[in-house]
Amino acid sequence: MRLDQIKKNGAFRITKVNCANESVARLMAMGLLPGQEVRLTHEAPLGDPIAVAFQGCHMSLRLRDAAEIEVEKL
């Protein structure tokens, strides 16, 4: 499953990231690495961007970038 496909209110774990993507590289520097738990907390009114929570911080990212991150349900 990819991060842009997950539903709200569930916990997920990152399995794989495409680190050639610049946004993903930045997220990794913030700690969004394989093994990290994430939750989807909000979707913008038009469906894009989304907000995810990890390690106590909330980060907004666009679906295009979220599609570069693979997750599994916990």
Next chain:
Amino acid sequence: MPEALAELRVALIGNPNTGKTSLFNALTGMRQRVGNYSGVTVEKKIGRWALNRDQDVHLVDLPGTYSLSASSLDERIAVDVLAGRVDSHPAPDLIIVVVDVENLQRNLFLASQASELGVPMVIALNCWDVAEKKGLQIDCKLLQQRLGVPVVPTVATRSRGTEELALAVEHAIKAKAMMMRPIWPEAVKNAVQKLHEEFISKRGEALQIGELQRLIFDRNSAVRERLQTPESEYEGIIKEARDQLYKDGFNPDAAESILRFRFLNPLLSDIIERQVALKKRTATESIDQLLLHRFWGLMVFVGMMYVVFQSVYTWAGPFMGLIEGGTGALQNIASDALAGTPMLQSLIADGIIGGVGAFVVFLPQILVLFLFISLLEESGYMARAAFLMDKLFHWCGLNGKSFVPLLSSYACAIPGILATRTISDPKARMITILIAPLMSCSARLPVYLLLIGAFVEPRYGPAVAGTALFAMHFVGALLAAPIAWLLNQTLNQGQQPKPFLMELPPYRAPRFKTLAWRMYESGKEFIIRAGTVIFAMTVIIWALLYFPRSAEVETTVTHSYQAEVATQAGNPSLDEEELCKRIDAAYLEQSYMGRFGKFVQPVFAPAGYDWKITVGVLASFPAREVIISTLGITYALGGEIDEESNDLRDTLTQAKWESGPRTGESVFNIPVALSLMVFFALCMQCGATLAVIAQELNWRWAIGSFFALTAVAWIAAVLTYQVGILFV
């Protein structure tokens, strides 16, 4: 202590939303300067911090960044300053890393990157109070031991911990306290060594380990751009290192993050004690359930923007009235004092006081807007607003953060353009600045009111007039979208779109001191501009409208008026006021601007304008509201009128063509009025905005946008007129 201490330089770095700027303010107080790094729009903040009684420190506040990978402008400046690569900025003697206690691990990533630059370090654990309230306990002593650098708890907003910080800085500089660094795989160590030797031997370039690491880990590091050694000479070493990393089982793009966190995590594992309370949903998350809700979130947003927009209009109104009154009074005083020298009187009263006053009148709007902008930013709501709006904007290269500046531009483009500083993507910021002048600012309102009041309302009634006024406010915005899209397609093809990642920071109560400070800063900047650029432009335009001023004009007009009065039956007395108006009009016709207007009139003929409207349009280039008084003068009504003046409305409706194929016909009809409004809606008739664009981007862009928007306005005005006359 010896007196001639070499000046110490300290740099402040940290993630966004860590209270870094609050700490900078707490340490330097009023002793700070804000500027730009040469050639870029990154804000440069420098201040003096009294470390102890004998020693001042030169403190640089670097832009907030999550990483030093140097792919954004902010990060690039941060790396360059820390490594001492910026002209007139030697490498700092110490780095203070401001760390948010609640996000220790993520924040220390930046500290770890900075630790490779060979500069002593102190860590400020900020927001200590919030963490304590949340039941977060951190063993500072243990952390200090493990990291190898002093760790000082601070509460920047209350200036707590600053003395301890000063002591720690002194100590760390003396002891050369360096933060512990990860042990890198052989591939990285070897490559760093080889690159170092390569650069030294070929070009004599000595780079810090941290800079060499950036070359290895980051695909597009800005460090490459400033190297003198050509890429071909070191590319091999980097490729070899990345290939080796890959063989060792690391993706080279991910290696740095993975290895650094792998190094940091065990150091932090037993440092943080969280109480159970933290597991519960935080207040911020509960608030966001409402404010980011798909429906209610939008409603709250629209409501909030309405309040902001309304307040900019209404709160500022009385103060603007006061400034206008003050300007008027000053003009009267100057007029009286200089009555003996008409030229000086006109220059000072009409030119300088009138011109600069027309600019300064926007100061209250600027202050109110910046009050709201800092409220929105300080509280944490700005990021939410950008989150809600992002999709509406991102198809044309903008992002959610463009919304507030564009909305502000409806009051006045100047504060709107200044507000774009909150947009971190340089391209999105540039596009936002360039389309901001298309938003219908409040200075266009008088023009709409006059023309709609004179031509639309009498014929179609108030309902249509209201709709027309409303519609005029969207003409510019409608054109702005395709223009933004075009700019996005054509600007800086090589430049990659910057990722739109934005933290949604926890909500915080804004502090009065911060709000007051930001209002003061924005007001100061605005006033300085009024005293320089605006002053100069005002004088030039005044001269074009005033000279040449031969006395013959006055005698000719007086004679012809006398002759005209003499032929009238019944009432042969001279109307002094009427004579004055006629003389003013004659002078304007004779002025360089008037002559130019007649000369240029054929250009505006396809839009239906006579030479008088053309002069009005030309004279309004420095400030669009000038059209009202200029039309007043050209149609011989005297300058003291406003858009509510029935005289002006009547005169406009009665104006007839004096020559040419349409002699005797009315100058103004609905197509001409619409065409004129469209022209004003789109044209860049605002010297002050141009000056601000020049300051925020450069003069090339200011001049370019001036010509582009004038051309667009002309085309749209001609189209409006030509289509309009088909229906009349």
